[in-house]
Amino acid sequence: MDDLTLTLGIGAAVLLLAVLAVRVSTRLGLPSLLLYLALGVLVGEAGLGIEFANAELTQSLGLAALVMILAEGGLTTRWSEVKPALWPGIALSTVAVGLSIGITGAALHYLLDFDWRLALLWGAVLASTDAAAVFSVLRNLSVTRRLVGSLELESGINDAPSYIAVVLLASTDPVTWSLPLVLGYELLAGAVLGVGLGWLGVHALRRAALPATGLYPLATVAVCFLAFAAGQGAHASGLLAAYIAGLVLGNSKLPHRSDTVSFAEGMGWLAQIGLFVLLGLFASPSRLLDALVPGLVAGAVLTLLARPISVLVSTAPFRMPWREQVFLSWAGLRGAVPIVLAMIPLSQGVPGAQQLVDAVFVLVIVLTLIQGTTLGALAKVLKLDGGARPKGVDVDVATLDEIDAELLQVTIPTGSKLHGVYLSELRLPPGATVSLVARAGGAFTPLSTTRLQELDQVLVVATQDARAATESRIRAVDRAGRFAKWKGVSGDN
Template identity: 35%
Template structure:
């Protein structure tokens, strides 16, 4: 009976832990990755050195749980990665994910050798264990602290943190093998790396395509799509590992393939994996906390702190600046990328590999990784937002996205229903604007379902549902958040041939002679960008308007408030100059009349 009671207590404690994890997601958006440290300390308190007195030394189970958790986290990261957004930064990201990890390990190794009294191979293993950034920690903190990173910086961090784990795992395994066997060769390492890279890529791409095919061809019961995809991700990971390929690279690539193809139940899959990865991280942190011994930490705490600060202040910045030197990043962007190299559960997971194979100093690697993770999440984690603002690589979000409801439509993959609550200050209500690729379908008002014609005019508090392509659903958000006051552009910008985004297409047509339909003549230039762009407007975005090109030059409140005009290049030069001068005078007259000059 006593054993049955122990099982019941284990079930109770496990259920309470899962419930705490679910409720903690409410705090995660406010406190971010450091909140995970609470579960790490819960594990320590529950362990045999804490009041819980639970004796836990099952490294094999910890490695199993860590592998599953990391596979799901990487798959979820790939699922959210838009290939178009990272295509331009693939080169710097891959350099950071490979050469950057190696450089970080090599620079950390001498410090680890002298402060921990290790030989060179053991010191390099310490560097390899803590060399990779943690994708889940990085982006949980970015979203939690309300940061909107500059596109190039955000995409680089996204691609690097998602792809550096496979190389860190490979480097760790190679060093563990070298310490265990005692001999290796450069040729062996290169062949092993090539095999894992090539086979991992093949398994990931093929596996991702098969998952897409199964999702779209197999008629699964409602609600089973998300568990199917999560299980399929683990199948891809397992197949790659059995084939001695990089399972972590394979599962990340499979996520990218699935995330960038039209599939059924895409939104429910993403929501499910969000919850699954959050709970997986919690379970992993608790188990890792159970393995930690505070008494053992006492002897290595000072050297471990030195390694942590050397990693953050020396190894990572040097590696980032060297790797990004050939690419067009300014020093502020490089410094922020260097500071955002957070260490998380991945480092502690890698440190469990030496324990699993029984290396002589295995617990030392684990304790050092534990201290590095705590310092990284506390110091870098809570200073991420101030660093981003001070370095001018990100701005705080001016508003949270509206609550969006997405419903899949059976029988096709091209459209889905996207629902919003109509706000009185929203762009949709104020201007009646909606993208050309979306179509209002129904309106819910006072518990009644109305067609758009019956509900016209739509009132604040209504719920409107629109048909939109799944990949563009998020782009609708900006039409249903409160409009920010637009910034008035500098009149001196007219000298550079730019105009206010509040001028109408009709005014532009009258000046320049471009063809504009009657229904579009009253649209402002800012409205034109909102309607025809598939995403929130960014500086440099362009749209054609008959024979000229409109260029977004300044963004304020989420809208284009200064527009540049690019004239047709095929005009004869004298005529073009005459026309430009005339246009500039007329634009100045319009600006003067509008601004009251």
Template identity: 40%
Template sequence: MPSLELFCFAAGLLLILSVAASKLSTRFGVPGLLIFLLIGMLAGSEGIGGIYFDNYQLAKTIGDIALMFILFNGGMETQWRTIQPVLGVGLVLSTLGVALTTLILGTFAWAVLGSFSSFDFGLDGISWLEGLLLGAIVSSTDAAAVFSILKSDRSGLKGHLKPLLELESGSNDPMAVLLTDTLVKVLAASDPSSTGLMTIMVTLLLRLGVATLVGYGIGLLMSWTTNRFSFDTKELYPVLTVGRVLLIYGIATLLQGNGFLAIYVAGVVLGNQRYPFKEEIASFMEGNAWIMQISMFLVLGLLVFPSQLLGVAPVAIAIALFLMFIARPLSVFIGLALARYSWQEKTFVSWVGLRGAVPIILAIAPISAGLDDSRVIFNLVFFIVLISVSVQGLTLTSSARWLKLTNDV
């Protein structure tokens, strides 16, 4: 256990380096989350920092807390008038789209992993359920990645593309979390066939419904109490907001809902109300979200062992390419089949399927459950995220201009 002095030195240095390196994100168009991940890897046990960290449960806890504030801040910045026109299609992408991606990618992983048996990457084929688990883990787009990249792009997207992408990325985590948790429980059970499709669907609807009601209700209550009761010290309002975010997650989860969706909904509700010191609260929450985002990616970077990634490279590349060019586009085009979007817009939505911290955090669940080959699955997911962020993140702005979907073309 390192001393407090060493911990403060390492944590402070990593945060400062991350903030300084984020200049690359603006100047060269490199996604900030990729920079933070790489800094974490360099500081890890196999990097120049030599910091040994393999506490998966602690990393998951840090990631969950960080996602709470990232999603809440994203919700506060989402204007209702902009997401209202895309509410229906956004929810279709965040539910049906995630399910389709899981099914398509999971089936592909199950079918082709046997072809890589000659490679020594520690996994000689998987069952269909294990393939679906891998598909579920990487099925959702990452809110932190999408929010940060769209915010850094100053050219702006035409039409309702930006609110659609923000709504999808902010609301599709519950489906991925539910599918992952359910498949982990099924695989860990002695009789995997005991969990039926109807049970899974009822559980999904229950968790989504409870989360929406809790988030909407507490969001209105937050606005009402802030207007009703005043404090002599304005600095207490952001502190109160932090406490409310934690409370929302706790209530929604205890009621068997999805805490992340509840927080996002509450953020949208609060962000569209009037109350005292709104700008100060929003500024504090945005700075807090940046701290959380940097910390989360640094910890996840520390968690991985780069030498283990080389062994899964052939499989990870094959799965990542299939995800980017087949599974994600198929799910988007099917989900938007009845929507009035051009092929250019559907293509761009397909390409903005960035995978980030959420898949890495979800990949810890099989390890916690003690499933076979869970460490290999974690390394696969981490490599897939690196490919997604590197390829899609670096080409997002140029692809929007190529498809003539920005305001400057």
């Protein structure tokens, strides 16, 4: 058997085991990333004996996976849910990151006798919460929208300032007064590039009648990676550009949006699996014992001191109740991002970087076990459990080639107020009509007296001029029923 065949076989087996691990982790109440790390360790030198110690390749592959995870996070984040938490999220991803770096660095300087630059480098590596961990854990909780929105925005944005800080501290260049200006430029330019390329991507995809449905998700993800490359090329934050481009694309009326979101979720899972398995493969269990004490000390400082203080200061202007501040402090989940960031000084040969990588590996395992498994219980104790939020109506859109019209596929979820509404009561705008209803394995052409039901799939043909009003009307009836107009309920996000 040649090397390529063996590699593909092992890779496929690991991927299948990782997919099955999702179900196991759900039953056990453990974050799946821990099982992915364990798979990597089992495949590595302590298990099957595969040795992998290429820090530069690990950093490059890890960064690519991180871009995919951020793109998926942006594409699947609903702006209507995170908008109320915009400013707290920005404060947590900027002010809190700076405070966390300073507090953690100062504590490690005095407790572990690190020199200031190395201590601050540890603080910068550990300052960022992990998008993959936050997106996977929080979306299984039913806490309030403001908390979910704050944490999702924080985890999506704070990778950028942490990455910039690590790159600067890992270099030998002196720190000067212009550092805040450089940070400000990189973040602002990254955000502008993300918005601009996301907007261009939306308009290009709306006008493109591609020959296959599967090309739309590929093009959408490619826009996010293009935003990352453009950001890095402009010496701005490519990570922030990729996330914001995904956010713009995911909250726009894209053709085949549901297919795009499903594809992005699948690619996000693949990126998470590949990233954590790779990091587990890179880890050397024989070195982890030596890093146990520094890792636990850093974890205690971060969790019990730096995170609470940074959350308290950064959210103070928004008058958050203390219960929400406690939850935000405990929900600062760490995952692959700190390990990927720790690879930067290791690949550049910074003294003490190997111990940093090993300590971060230990810290991520310990904090994920402690924090990830207790967030749900903490939400209930703090009485922040907001109850299950009903799923909104799913409207997918496809451009009809050669005619000025679009096909909307509406899936009516359980609990929707569209249930029981007569077709005549839907009152779609001129230029739109319901052409087909799929129900219970069959399909039929509806009449004005047809009543919609839960789990129906409804096909609506609308001209491009009527498309926005049609989707808005459908969403309004989904929220408020047949009398949505008189209740003043709109379908705008």
